[in-house]
Amino acid sequence: MGRTSKDKRDIFYRLAKEQGWRARSAFKLLQVDEEFHILDGVQRAVDLCAAPGSWSQVLSRRLVENCPDGQTKPKIVAVDLQAMAPLAGVVQLQGDITKEATANEIIGEFEGEKADLVVCDGAPDVTGQHDADEFAQAQLLLAALNITTHVLRPGGNFVAKIFRGKDITLLYSQLRIFFTSVTCAKPRSSRNSSIEAFIVCQNYTPPEGYVPSMANPLLDLDYDALGVNALTGPARFIVPFVACGDLSGWDADQTYALDLDTYQRLDPVQPPTMPPYKSAVERKRGGNTGEARERL
Numbered sequence: 012m013g014r015t016s017k018d019k020r021d022i023f024y025r026l027a028k029e030q031g032w033r034a035r036s037a038f039k040l041l042q043v044d045e046e047f048h049i050l051d052g053v054q055r056a057v058d059l060c061a062a063p064g065s066w067s068q069v070l071s072r073r074l075v076e077n078c079p080d081g082q083t084k085p086k087i088v089a090v091d092l093q094a095m096a097p098l099a100g101v102v103q104l105q106g107d108i109t110k111e112a113t114a115n116e117i118i119g120e121f122e123g124e125k126a127d128l129v130v131c132d133g134a135p136d137v138t139g140q141h142d143a144d145e146f147a148q149a150q151l152l153l154a155a156l157n158i159t160t161h162v163l164r165p166g167g168n169f170v171a172k173i174f175r176g177k178d179i180t181l182l183y184s185q186l187r188i189f190f191t192s193v194t195c196a197k198p199r200s201s202r203n204s205s206i207e208a209f210i211v212c213q214n215y216t217p218p219e220g221y222v223p224s225m226a227n228p229l230l231d232l233d234y235d236a237l238g239v240n241a242l243t244g245p246a247r248f249i250v251p252f253v254a255c256g257d258l259s260g261w262d263a264d265q266t267y268a269l270d271l272d273t274y275q276r277l278d279p280v281q282p283p284t285m286p287p288y289k290s291a292v293e294r295k296r297g298g299n300t301g302e303a304r305e306r307l
């Protein structure tokens with residue numbers, strides 16, 4: 012692949028570099044916000060599965076705007092399995108959100124205060140086996156929801172990536188227990204060819220007497236045994252599906268030609284901190300190409 016081919020192919024990849032975002036994902040959160048205003052007034056937020064950090068960048072820019080008096084300090088806690096390059100004003104934790112220890116660390120960061128917003132753009136490494144990928148994604152989302160029940164204030168919002176697979180009805184039903192409004196959003200910057208979408212859960216209202224538990228009671232349910240997909244009539248909750256972002260604007264599935272006479276290729280805003288190819292590149296630079304090839 013040539014140095015410019017990715018830039019030609021993906022308009023949001025190119026725009027992200029031009030506008031200083033670490034990843035094209037920034038536009039997904041911005042477009043969800045355009046439609047749902049989930050960042051309005053937010054002063055404390057959790058960014059789950061945050062690396063390389065473009066959602067944290069969006070949060071930090073907006074949360075600073077939301078605290079103009081300088082008295083109240085915005086608080087952003089970002090978590091990922093991967094190390095993330097530092098971002099001013101963002102507390103970073105490295106860990107697995109499905110593990111209790113990580114969840115407790117996040118909860119501890121808030122010292123009893125509550126967050127206004129929890130976002131989760133988590134995605135497991137996709138295997139290509141759709142059922143397995145959807146299951147892993149759903150487990151990640153439920154781990155995020157579990158953490159959310161501990162840190163989100165009543166009335167707060169939760170936004171998370173989902174894969175719209177065959178078992179999605181159960182997820183919708185579980186989310187509706189905790190939020191009065193649940194909508195499935197597809198930002199313009201998310202490719203149509205991807206089953207990815209974002210679930211926008213508004214107005215956190217846990218059932219009366221609900222006590223959050225880190226025992227993960229939401230996980231490991233047998234969807235088929237529960238018969239949730241067979242629900243019909245009023246028992247089946249149909250989640251509204253909303254496209255967001257300027258529908259006459261850039262299209263993630265379209266190819267935009269570059270004017271190569273004037274085009275300037277930009278470096279990534281934040282190069283990967285620990286890319287798996289790093290050691291191979293170092294060995295090659297050191298002239299040890301034979302050994303590098305052997306080990307690879």
Ligand SMILES: C[S@@+](CC[C@H](N)C(=O)[O-])C[C@H]1O[C@@H](n2cnc3c(N)ncnc32)[C@H](O)[C@@H]1O
Pocket residue numbers: 033034036037059060061062063064065066067090091092093106107108109132133134135136151
């Ligand atoms: C699409 S990326 C997130 C991009 C990010 N929102 C941004 O704007 O830069 C998905 C992230 O999910 C993280 N992830 C996957 N499983 C995780 C887990 N169990 N715990 C924490 N992070 C996880 C991956 O390490 C990856 O960085």
